Amino acid sequence: MSPAAFEFATATRIVFGPGRLAEAPELVRALGGQRVLLVTGKTPARASALRESLEALGLAVTGFRVEGEPTVDLVRQGLGLLAQARCDVVVAMGGGSALDAGKALAALATQGGDPLDYLEVIGRGQPLTRASLPFVAIPTTAGTGSEVTRNAVLGSKEAQVKASLRGPKLLPAVALVDPDLLIGAPASVLAASGMDALSQLIEPFLSARANPLTDALAREGLRRSARSLRRAVLEGPDAGGREDLALASLFGGLCLANSGLGAVHGFAAPVGGMFDAPHGAVCAALLSAVLDVNLRALRARAPEHPSLPRFRELAVLLTGRAEAREEDALSWVEALRADLRIPGLATYGLTPARLPELVTKARAASSMKANPLTLTDAELAEIATRSL
Structure with a gap:
C-alpha cells in the first residue's frame, strides 16, 4: 500500500454517553442562537422534554416534523418555516431522516436559492460556500451515523432517486449521542438501523479510500456490532448492548464521511428513490451479495488489490475466530440477515423488469466511486437479482 495520506473531518464536538441528553439545552444556548428550529421524526412527543428545557432557558422553539425520509419538497417547506420564524439555530432529534433534514435546513438557510442548486446527481451540484446555521444533531436510532457525516440525503419523487447535499458546511456543531435513547426502540428498527451501521463499517473498511484512522474506527465498530446486534434485536438491548450499537453507528458515520462507501449504498440510493423502502433494510438485503461479488471480482481482476486481504480480516472481526476465511x-452476514428476518427487495416492489433501470441508476450513484473496484453491468445485475 502507498504511504498514508488522508484528511479527516467531523462534527466540531462529539458528546457521548448515557444520560447526556440532559446537557443538550445548555449546549444549544452556548451556540448563541435565540430562536430554535426543532426538527423531529414522526413522533414529536419524544422531544417534548427537550423542547420544554430549551424554552425554560428563554429560547423560542418552532417545531418541524419529518414523517418519512426527507425530500426536496419537504426541505423547501422547512426553509419557509425557518425563515418565517427567523430561526438562528437548528436542533434535530430523531433518526437519520430527521438528522438529514436538519442538516439540510441549517446549511441551505444561509445559502440562498433552491435545494436543487446544491444537490448532486439530479441537481446542479453547486458547492455550499456560506457558513451554516449552528446545528445540533441528537440521534435516537443507531444506524445512519448522520450526526457526524458531511452529507444530507434527500429524495426526489420526480427523479425517483435519492441524492446528497455534500460538503463540510453540513457537519454539525455538536453531535450528542446518548445510548439511553435506544430504550424502547422496536426490534424492527434496531435490526434495520443496526444493519445499516454494520454496512457503514464494512464498506469503508473495504473502500478504495480506506485510511489508517477510519480503519481503527471500523475495526472497533465491527467488533461491537458483531457481539451485540443479534442479541440486542432478539432479546432487547441492555446497557452494554445500547452502548455498542450507538458506538458502532457513530463510528460508521465517521468512517463513511472520510473513506466513502461502496456498492451497497450505490444501490440503496436509487432503491430508496424508486420505492417506499427503509434505507437500513435495503442495505441489509444487499450486503451479502455485494460482498460476494466484490470478493470474486477482486480475485479475478485485481488479485494484488489491498482490499482483498481485508476480506479475511473482516471475517475474523465478525466471527471472532482467528482461523476464519474470506467466505x-x-x-x-447472511446468517445475521436471516436471524433478524430482513426481507428481500421484492418486498418493496422491485421486480426483474425494473432491474436494468436500477443498475443504470446505481452505476451513477456517488457511493459507487469508493467501491474497491469498478463492477461490470453484469456484476451489478447479479447483485440486484440476488437481493430480490
Missing part, C-alpha cells in the same frame, strides 16, 4: 464473512 466466512459472507456466511456470517
